[in-house]
Amino acid sequence: xxxxxTIRDVAAKAGVTDMTVSRVVNRSGPVSDAVRARVERAIEExxxxxxxIARGLRSRRTHTLALIVSDITNPFFTTLARGVEDAAxxxxxxxxxxxxxxxxxxxxxxxxxxxxxxxxxxxLVPAKGxxxxxxxxxxxxxxxxxLERRIPESEHSIVHCDTRAGARSMMQxxxxxxxxxxxxxxxxxxxxxxxxxxxxxxxxxxxxxxNATVFHELLSRDTxxxxxxxxxxxxxxxxxxxxxxxxxxxxxxxxxxxxxARVPEDIxxxxxxxxxxxxxxxxxxxxxxQPAYEMGRAGVELLIAEISKPTSAPTEIVLPLELVxxxxxxxxxxxxxxx
Amino acid sequence: xxxxxTIRDVAAKAGVTDMTVSRVVNRSGPVSDAVRARVERAIEExxxxxxxIARGLRSRRTHTLALIVSDITNPFFTTLARGVEDAAxxxxxxxxxxxxxxxxxxxxxxxxxxxxxxxxxxxLVPAKGxxxxxxxxxxxxxxxxxLERRIPESEHSIVHCDTRAGARSMMQxxxxxxxxxxxxxxxxxxxxxxxxxxxxxxxxxxxxxxNATVFHELLSRDTxxxxxxxxxxxxxxxxxxxxxxxxxxxxxxxxxxxxxARVPEDIxxxxxxxxxxxxxxxxxxxxxxQPAYEMGRAGVELLIAEISKPTSAPTEIVLPLELVxxxxxxxxxxxxxxx
DNA sequence: GATGCCAGTGTTATCGTCAACATTACCACG
DNA sequence: CGTGGTAATGTTGACGATAACACTGGCATC
Numbered sequence: 001x002x003x004x005x006t007i008r009d010v011a012a013k014a015g016v017t018d019m020t021v022s023r024v025v026n027r028s029g030p031v032s033d034a035v036r037a038r039v040e041r042a043i044e045e046x047x048x049x050x051x052x053i054a055r056g057l058r059s060r061r062t063h064t065l066a067l068i069v070s071d072i073t074n075p076f077f078t079t080l081a082r083g084v085e086d087a088a089x090x091x092x093x094x095x096x097x098x099x100x101x102x103x104x105x106x107x108x109x110x111x112x113x114x115x116x117x118x119x120x121x122x123x124l125v126p127a128k129g130x131x132x133x134x135x136x137x138x139x140x141x142x143x144x145x146x147l148e149r150r151i152p153e154s155e156h157s158i159v160h161c162d163t164r165a166g167a168r169s170m171m172q173x174x175x176x177x178x179x180x181x182x183x184x185x186x187x188x189x190x191x192x193x194x195x196x197x198x199x200x201x202x203x204x205x206x207x208x209x210x211n212a213t214v215f216h217e218l219l220s221r222d223t224x225x226x227x228x229x230x231x232x233x234x235x236x237x238x239x240x241x242x243x244x245x246x247x248x249x250x251x252x253x254x255x256x257x258x259x260x261a262r263v264p265e266d267i268x269x270x271x272x273x274x275x276x277x278x279x280x281x282x283x284x285x286x287x288x289x290q291p292a293y294e295m296g297r298a299g300v301e302l303l304i305a306e307i308s309k310p311t312s313a314p315t316e317i318v319l320p321l322e323l324v325x326x327x328x329x330x331x332x333x334x335x336x337x338x339x
Numbered sequence: 340x341x342x343x344x345t346i347r348d349v350a351a352k353a354g355v356t357d358m359t360v361s362r363v364v365n366r367s368g369p370v371s372d373a374v375r376a377r378v379e380r381a382i383e384e385x386x387x388x389x390x391x392i393a394r395g396l397r398s399r400r401t402h403t404l405a406l407i408v409s410d411i412t413n414p415f416f417t418t419l420a421r422g423v424e425d426a427a428x429x430x431x432x433x434x435x436x437x438x439x440x441x442x443x444x445x446x447x448x449x450x451x452x453x454x455x456x457x458x459x460x461x462x463l464v465p466a467k468g469x470x471x472x473x474x475x476x477x478x479x480x481x482x483x484x485x486l487e488r489r490i491p492e493s494e495h496s497i498v499h500c501d502t503r504a505g506a507r508s509m510m511q512x513x514x515x516x517x518x519x520x521x522x523x524x525x526x527x528x529x530x531x532x533x534x535x536x537x538x539x540x541x542x543x544x545x546x547x548x549x550n551a552t553v554f555h556e557l558l559s560r561d562t563x564x565x566x567x568x569x570x571x572x573x574x575x576x577x578x579x580x581x582x583x584x585x586x587x588x589x590x591x592x593x594x595x596x597x598x599x600a601r602v603p604e605d606i607x608x609x610x611x612x613x614x615x616x617x618x619x620x621x622x623x624x625x626x627x628x629q630p631a632y633e634m635g636r637a638g639v640e641l642l643i644a645e646i647s648k649p650t651s652a653p654t655e656i657v658l659p660l661e662l663v664x665x666x667x668x669x670x671x672x673x674x675x676x677x678x
Numbered sequence: 679g680a681t682g683c684c685a686g687t688g689t690t691a692t693c694g695t696c697a698a699c700a701t702t703a704c705c706a707c708g
Numbered sequence: 709c710g711t712g713g714t715a716a717t718g719t720t721g722a723c724g725a726t727a728a729c730a731c732t733g734g735c736a737t738c
Binding site for chain 2: 723726
């Protein structure tokens with residue numbers, strides 16, 4: 001039933017009141033050296049650890065944060081979560097992890113639970129626009145930091161990347177290699193991150209003679225395969241595919257293999273969001289990578305700062321994206337090596 | 340500062356006492372239909388959610404579990420964590436995730452924090468033997484379930500696989516294909532899981548004319564490469580390598596590629612612990628797979644059962660292992676196709 | 679019609695901790 | 709020598725919820 005010594009046990013053992021023990025533990029008032037020593041010994045001997053829950057009831061701080069993501073199993077979120085946990089641990093906080101599978105209902109359900117749980121603050125990678133979630137957090141004055149996804153006019157702080165610029169740089173890289181017909185595999189319209197990336201990608205085309213076709217409605221590895229099939233049937237056939245998230249990238253790669261298309265000899269493939277290098281049999285994909293770990297850390301720091309001084313205007317932290325060049329993108333196949 | 344309506348706010352609005360509200364919320368006593376309706380409306384209008392922290396102080400149940408693993412970033416643990424979270428969520432529990440990086444100190448530190456946090460129970464994938472952790476949990480009467488790793492004579496319940504049998508079946512598979520010189524890449528001696536797997540692997544050799552060489556002290560992808568190098572230099576050269584965890588497997592695969600050895604044509608490679616299929620560009624490795632997700636779910640169910648009736652003798656749940664046959668193992672290279 | 683039971687509600691105390699306010703004792707100062 | 713200040717401790721009550729118990733009134737039972 002989980003019994004622990006209480007502050008009163010310590011007090012009794014040291015022959016003082018619980019208040020004095022509290023002062024020793026929290027350095028919240030003057031205590032004579034003799035008493036301090038007695039109390040500390042009693043704490044040691046009993047293995048006393050203050051109950052954060054009782055403390056939380058009184059002080060309204062539980063030293064607990066929550067991280068809400070769509071699926072911890074997605075390596076981007078796994079890495080993010082590790083960053084969150086490390087930063088929280090450094091500051092003596094614990095982290096609850098919640099998976100929503102992109103469901104706004106789950107998002108709300110968790111937020112309610114967490115609010116009831118008296119977490120000090122929440123890191124949220126929003127499903128869709130997270131309107132309800134944000135409203136709820138605001139109503140409850142629950143500190144909330146948004147991660148990865150841009151929310152327009154949010155009254156909450158946010159840590160993200162300039163994902164539009166990232167998409168643009170991938171496209172510029174492709175254009176620079178000579179690609180002129182490019183297919184873009186995107187999520188359904190309405191998912192902000194995907195929309196931003198599409199926009200960035202299209203921006204890169206302005207003033208060029210290249211052409212891009214955007215396939216929407218792609219949610220998973222399997223639907224990515226369909227996009228690839230349609231893409232391979234096009235005339236003129238795209239010489240490069242840009243997949244806007246890591247699962248789509250994998251899906252595209254597998255579909256290309258299945259259709260016998262060599263990457264990058266026959267067709268180039270670029271992705272968004274890196275896969276954890278330690279797990280890959282061979283690091284191969286050229287991608288625009290978000291600094292997931294750092295994003296987690298930065299989110300925690302921002303969140304804890306806001307918890308301690310519940311201030312002020314929302315902050316926006318923009319982290320740099322990196323174009324990680326590996327082997328999956330080459331020049332277009334029929335680009336006669338000129339000169 | 341995170342303000343929420345309290346049970347008293349609801350009571351006032353409904354014109355009853357907080358006790359009556361509590362009865363409505365928890366169905367813990369008779370309430371007339373009229374009053375119940377009033378209270379429910381008040382709850383609705385105020386958006387009242389009971390404070391689990393206050394509730395926890397009184398009832399000693401916080402509906403919070405913790406999962407301690409070495410590194411959530413290892414896909415085995417990621418999947419395990421997802422199973423834990425799903426099962427917990429089904430039962431309205433929240434989960435704290437803690438990373439120890441195999442450090443016993445961290446393990447203890449977290450356990451202390453968690454106990455102070457009044458979690459209801461802990462799921463632990465132990466670093467080493469976890470003696471201190473187990474002792475602490477026992478002293479605090481903190482429900483604890485051990486996952487994945489076998490602890491001899493543990494007074495705690497445990498969910499794991501028959502990892503020895505798994506290793507044996509991989510070896511039998513290799514022997515069946517004709518391999519007679521097999522290298523085994525293992526972790527340092529003293530890590531129970533690895534030791535068990537080694538033992539199982541060697542058991543499979545009894546009564547056969549095959550020979551195995553065990554390389555210990557391999558902790559990561561990088562050290563795996565060293566093992567592979569030594570292995571390639573051996574005379575007679577092993578025709579198959581069996582790596583006892585997923586990182587070693589990846590490391591071995593990369594090292595083999597680097598040395599120009601084709602898998603499985605020149606040398607076969609078998610692994611332990613699967614990699615998440617959705618992330619692989621091509622599912623290729625033949626491995627002994629532990630049901631990570633199910634292990635997480637089973638652990639939660641066991642833990643919650645023990646929390647509600649703090650009983651009895653420890654339970655042991657053994658989950659089945661699966662030999663997932665894919666492409667990385669073939670017959671030994673110079674096995675002349677006879678007949 | 680007294681007795682007992684039970685549905686429906688309220689009262690009080692408590693979980694472990696800490697904020698706020700006492701209380702004591704000693705010392706400095708004019 | 710009284711006044712006031714401060715260091716060191718104690719006392720009380722509150723955080724939000726619920727367990728344990730107490731009360732009220734209606735109805736069945738003999």
